Amino acid sequence: MTRDIPEISLQRLPVYLNYLRSLSGEENKFISSGAIAQALGMGEVLVRKDLAYTSSAGRPKVGYVRTELIAALEDYLGCNEKKNAVLVGVGGLGRALLSYGGFVNYGIDIVEAYDSDPLKAGTEIAGKKVCSAEEFERGMAQYSPRLAIIAVPARAAQGVCDMLVKAGIKGILNFAPVQLKAPQNVTVRNIDVAANLAVIGSMI
Amino acid sequence: MTRDIPEISLQRLPVYLNYLRSLSGEENKFISSGAIAQALGMGEVLVRKDLAYTSSAGRPKVGYVRTELIAALEDYLGCNEKKNAVLVGVGGLGRALLSYGGFVNYGIDIVEAYDSDPLKAGTEIAGKKVCSAEEFERGMAQYSPRLAIIAVPARAAQGVCDMLVKAGIKGILNFAPVQLKAPQNVTVRNIDVAANLAVIGSMI
Structure with missing residues (x-):
């Protein structure tokens, strides 16, 4: 999917969605961009601009129909x-x-x-099968996933990334604290938990 | 700590640090901003500007002394x-x-x-004590932490946030998929794992 939305706006859409999903009741049937902005501590112009990408139209005076806006975001x-x-x-x-x-x-x-530790292969966690590395190709053929999560130690992450790219994965969420090299047509985003907390620590 | 660095630059400093820490050997004694930029897939001007905030000075022709740059970032x-x-x-x-x-x-x-489940209180995970909610005040007095991580379900997160703020916490990393309200002098940043993967999914 290629769209004109800036990534920074795209990243905010789940924030709106979470907030709108958390509301309920007849009094929340309509919601204005101003009310959303205030609840989330954001600027109203920014909120209106972000939401405009979803092609959901707010109505003058009353604002958005909450359920319609949720459906548009979803x-x-x-x-x-x-x-x-x-x-x-x-x-x-x-x-x-x-x-x-x-x-x-x-x-x-x-x-x-998948895990390289043979002792983990064959177990289940929350109903999900943990497979050996040898089963990776079978799994890719069976499920045709385009998304993957990397949760291996830093030293193993690039090798795993290469394997995923080779198998046709197009989007990777990487938790290893290392910058991965991947082709341009593969989207890689990183979550470095310790770095996030360190950044907060150096802001306070 | 209040400094002039934009948050977006601050967030990139751990990326440089991770990369520099991953290198070793005599051939990496010096490193140029261009080499860092290339390795991380970033623009050289951006890298140089970010690193300038740390007051580590690159030298013409040879670049930065790697260990000095690591020390400056740390x-x-x-x-x-x-x-x-x-x-x-x-x-x-x-x-x-x-x-x-x-x-x-x-x-x-x-x-x-801390966990509200009394069955968890008194246990240890990786050498860290898990305490009951009743022990929270004692812990705050004992350790004077300024940083906290919220890893409770969404419905409980705002209550926990209020408790942390009241106890003097100044920086919060929140994993609950909800926008928390906190006073202006408290820094709250969110990691919504599912939203991150969803955003990647809608980019590919």
């Missing part, structure tokens, strides 16, 4: 198209991610996990 | 000042974070964790 973020993903590296973080229920809110199904 | 990110942090919510993610060794690279020590 549609834009692809929550209604089921997307298979795989996870590589079943250490503590990998286990936590396999158990995490939040992916389903975005239509993402982590179908299988 | 100093700027406060890696050498020990910082206590607490974690609230010892579910799968909380357990994984307690076991994660990466915080020590930034001088961060997760001293204790």
